[in-house]
Amino acid sequence: xxxxxxxxxxxxxxxxxxxxxxxxxxxxxxxxxxxxxxxxxxxxxxxxxxxxxxxxxxxxxxxxxxxxxxxxxxxxxxxxxxxxxxxxxxxxxxxxxxxxxxxxxxxxxxxxxxxxxxxxxxxxxxxxxxxxxxxxxxxxxxxxxxxxxxxxxxxxxxxxxxxxxxxxxxxxxxxxxxxxxxxxxxxxxxxxxxxxxxxxxxxxxxxxxxxxxxxxxxxxxxxxxxxxxxxxxxxxxxxxxxxxxxxxxxxxxxxxxxxxxxxxxxxxxxxxxxxxxxxxxxxxxxxxxxxxxxxxxxxxxxxxxxxxxxxxxxxxxxxxxxxxxxxxxxxxxxxxxxxxxxxxxxxxxxxxxxxxxxxxxxxxxxxxxxxxxxxxxxxxxxxxxxxxxxxxxxxxxxxxxxxxxxxxxxxxxxxxxxxxxxxxxxxxxxxxxxxx
Numbered sequence: 001x002x003x004x005x006x007x008x009x010x011x012x013x014x015x016x017x018x019x020x021x022x023x024x025x026x027x028x029x030x031x032x033x034x035x036x037x038x039x040x041x042x043x044x045x046x047x048x049x050x051x052x053x054x055x056x057x058x059x060x061x062x063x064x065x066x067x068x069x070x071x072x073x074x075x076x077x078x079x080x081x082x083x084x085x086x087x088x089x090x091x092x093x094x095x096x097x098x099x100x101x102x103x104x105x106x107x108x109x110x111x112x113x114x115x116x117x118x119x120x121x122x123x124x125x126x127x128x129x130x131x132x133x134x135x136x137x138x139x140x141x142x143x144x145x146x147x148x149x150x151x152x153x154x155x156x157x158x159x160x161x162x163x164x165x166x167x168x169x170x171x172x173x174x175x176x177x178x179x180x181x182x183x184x185x186x187x188x189x190x191x192x193x194x195x196x197x198x199x200x201x202x203x204x205x206x207x208x209x210x211x212x213x214x215x216x217x218x219x220x221x222x223x224x225x226x227x228x229x230x231x232x233x234x235x236x237x238x239x240x241x242x243x244x245x246x247x248x249x250x251x252x253x254x255x256x257x258x259x260x261x262x263x264x265x266x267x268x269x270x271x272x273x274x275x276x277x278x279x280x281x282x283x284x285x286x287x288x289x290x291x292x293x294x295x296x297x298x299x300x301x302x303x304x305x306x307x308x309x310x311x312x313x314x315x316x317x318x319x320x321x322x323x324x325x326x327x328x329x330x331x332x333x334x335x336x337x338x339x340x341x342x343x344x345x346x347x348x349x350x351x352x353x354x355x356x357x358x359x360x361x362x363x364x365x366x367x368x369x370x371x372x373x374x375x376x377x378x379x380x381x382x383x384x385x386x387x388x389x390x391x392x393x394x395x396x397x398x399x400x401x402x403x404x405x406x407x408x409x410x411x412x413x414x415x416x417x418x419x420x421x422x423x424x425x426x427x428x429x430x431x432x433x434x435x436x
Contacts, residue, residue, distance in 0.1 A: 003048030004028045005118050008038045008064065009080075010056040012202075018051065018080075025111060026120040030152055035059040035067075037203040042071050044153060044190075046310040049117040054081030054088070062088070065095050072314050076117035080105065148198045153190035155307075157299035159396035159411065160292050167289045169195060177252050177267050179245065179284040183293040184273040185342030187304070191291070192236050192268050199266060201232035208236045211244050211269075215251045219258040226261045233265045242275040245283040294340045296395075298333050298388040304344050305332050309360065312352040321352045323359040331365055331373045333385070386428060393423045 005027050009015035015031045022029045030045070032038035035056060042050075050068060054061035061079050068075060076098045092100065099113055147169040156162045171178045172195050182188040189208075196206055207225060214237045217225075226233060239248065248269050255262050271280065277290050294301045306322070313322035324332065337343050350368045351360050366373045397407055397420070408417035413426060 003119055004030060004045060005049045005051065005114070006030050006032065006038060006041060006045075006047045007051045008032045008035060008056075009053040010034065011053070014053070021107070021111075022114065025114075026126050027114070027118055028121065032203045034203065035061075035064040037205065038064065039067055039071075040205065041152075041203065042068060044311075046307055046314060047075065048119065049076045049078065049114065051078045051080060051114075054079050054092075062092050062095065065092060065097055069095060073317060075314065078113065078117075147194075151191070151194040152197070153193045154187060155190075155297075155300035155303040157303055158297040159392045160399065161297050161300050163396060163399055164289055164291055165191060165194075169198065171287050171289065172199065172266050172268075175287060176256060176263060176265060177249065177269070177287050179248075179269045179271070179280075179288040180291055181271050181275060181277065181280040181288065182273065182291040183340050185339035186272065186291050186293070187341035188270050188272075188291050189236070190341070192234060192270075195266070195268075196232045196234040199234060201234060204230065204232040206232045206234055206236050208238065211237055211239050211248065215247065219255070222255055222259050222262065226259065226265050234268060235265065236268045236270060239269050239271040240274070242271065242279060242283055245269070245271075245280075293337070294344070295336050297392075298385060299392075301333060301337065301344070302329070304341060305348055308345055308348040309352055312349055316352065318352065318355065318357040320357050320359055321355045325359050325361050327362040328360050328365050331362055331369075333388075335369065335373060389426070389429060390424055393426075394420070397423075 005022060007015050007018045007022070007029055008031075009018065010033055012033050015033055019029045019031045030041060030047075032041060035052075036059060038050075038052075052061050052064055056064075059067075061081065065077055065079065068077065077096075078099045078101060079092055079097050080101050080103060082103050089100065098117070101110060101113070147165060150156075151165060154161075154165065156165045168178060168180065168191060178195075180188045180191070192206060197203065207228070214235075225231075225235065237248070239245065252267055255267075275283075280290065281288050294304070305324070309324070310322035313319055339346075347365075347368050351364050354367060355361075355364050362373065393407070393411075396402075396411075397404065400407065400410075402410065404420060404423065405418055408414060408422075413423075413429075417423060417426065
């Protein structure tokens, strides 16, 4: 599977040019315009290659390289700059820079070097990626639902998580308030990061506030928060109870009246696991959406487990610890994960630390999670994922209200899918999902 490339340049136009060039050649590419924000991305997303400018304010390319090397000692790193003097070249050479290239770039040589370190998308991956961006086959009724591009932080590999992300994006496009009910330890923060980027905030960090702190802030304080150009104009406010929803809605209406800049911002209110879905939607109405737990999102669960294992394996120089044996993969998917994304991070961190430079085994996983871990023959993993796929398609059919034919067109399942029985007979949409 194709990995990701991170492009960093404080000149936004140049960063976008490199991003477009690499995407045209079938690479998955993320972009950052500030080194400190690129470090944040490196802490959450495993990259195959970093391409960075050298001369930047606040933190130059050499300092960024040093910090990146602290996270990933072996991460390939191409430094792109104007003419560098000898002391500068010696400095980055001593920090194990992989390659230095001068601006203006020789495009052919640049792409040849990139190909040594990053894998291009396969034709199937490219089709899926293009569908994420344009989705020409989606019926007109769904076109306004599709988000701008594939999420970077939030995993939306399941139909129900895609549906959640589409609904959250629609609400954020049509108003200034978004309410999310997430399970304990959920990944709503990742979804908010992606929505922030889609709204034009690029990689700017999101300000997170407690409910009391935000509702007691006067208009001048809100203006101050929204005038901070170093932060996103998406604000995340944590609720502690369902009873705070009406107060939050009333307060937001007052903010919109008193602060003109608030009309261009987005206020995301997140409540964690203290209400039923029905109660939450009754309180929030059309601006509320439910984030499903990871036990109902096996594809997302697998992606998070693999992502976090790779991050930690790369940092600890245990590359094979990013892999899972078939039995361990089944156990990960079969476990309930009551604390969701938070628990995935905690457990995978402990498992990688306990592992040698070898694939994560069932025994190592059981040593962290206990005897509740389910063991199964290798052949049952694909069956497990197949059953989960059928359940997800049924859930999406029910949630969307589509006919099977419309659902099949929207998800690219093929023109011969016409009944629910056809959905059951579908092969694994991505065979790789049966192996972490």
